[in-house]
Amino acid sequence: xxxxxxxxxxxxxxxxxxxxxxxxxxxxxxxxxxxxxxxxxxxxxxxxxxxxxxxxxxxxxxxxxxxxxxxxxxxxxxxxxxxxxxxxxxxxxxxxxxxxxxxxxxxxxxxx
Amino acid sequence: xxxxxxxxxxxxxxxxxxxxxxxxxxxxxxxxxxxxxxxxxxxxxxxxxxxxxxxxxxxxxxxxxxxxxxxxxxxxxxxxxxxxxxxxxxxxxxxxxxxxxxxxxxxxxxxx
Numbered sequence: 013x014x015x016x017x018x019x020x021x022x023x024x025x026x027x028x029x030x031x032x033x034x035x036x037x038x039x040x041x042x043x044x045x046x047x048x049x050x051x052x053x054x055x056x057x058x059x060x061x062x063x064x065x066x067x068x069x070x071x072x073x074x075x076x077x078x079x080x081x082x083x084x085x086x087x088x089x090x091x092x093x094x095x096x097x098x099x100x101x102x103x104x105x106x107x108x109x110x111x112x113x114x115x116x117x118x119x120x121x122x123x124x
Numbered sequence: 125x126x127x128x129x130x131x132x133x134x135x136x137x138x139x140x141x142x143x144x145x146x147x148x149x150x151x152x153x154x155x156x157x158x159x160x161x162x163x164x165x166x167x168x169x170x171x172x173x174x175x176x177x178x179x180x181x182x183x184x185x186x187x188x189x190x191x192x193x194x195x196x197x198x199x200x201x202x203x204x205x206x207x208x209x210x211x212x213x214x215x216x217x218x219x220x221x222x223x224x225x226x227x228x229x230x231x232x233x234x235x236x
Contacts, residue, residue: 055229056216058226111182113169
């Protein structure tokens with residue numbers, strides 16, 4: 013079955029600390045991979061995406077993610093977190109002409 | 125380019141009523157997908173329309189329906205509302221699904 017797992021429901025970090033949000037997927041083929049961020053009461057904003065090629069992808073707001081085929085993972089990282097990064101983060105997978113499958117999300121809290 | 129717009133942003137209905145939500149995609153995008161987001165179930169795919177045809181459908185009852193117009197604008201309708209239909213309904217558009225889906229701000233529906 014196709015699925016996305018975000019094992020961390022809630023993460024708390026101090027401002028300036030590094031961040032890694034985990035994402036593992038189960039999919040029949042190499043999927044397209046996405047990270048979205050959602051602020052309270054808002055829609056989803058695309059942070060970055062992986063389709064093919066270089067397995068380390070850069071996104072907006074200083075985020076990056078690395079695709080590891082052997083581990084079926086697509087973890088999101090940021091070297092130094094800002095208070096404005098506090099939000100909920102969703103990993104998603106999909107294929108052309110197919111729906112996106114989302115993980116359950118990781119809520120990030122940032123302490124000053 | 126203007127982003128995805130959804131109307132209305134907030135809606136309160138009572139059980140048994142029906143509701144219609146509207147989504148205007150990014151100019152040039154021909155695919156529109158709808159998702160339901162609830163605290164308990166997370167983000168769940170409802171359906172996707174491409175060139176006025178439903179191409180994909182999620183596992184929702186027949187009370188949930190949608191359509192797409194020739195200008196790519198889409199509507200979704202929920203008939204005989206139930207309390208459990210209270211959710212944030214998100215619309216996403218893409219030029220070639222699911223290459224990159226861009227989300228609107230959502231319509232928050234409260235069923236009393």
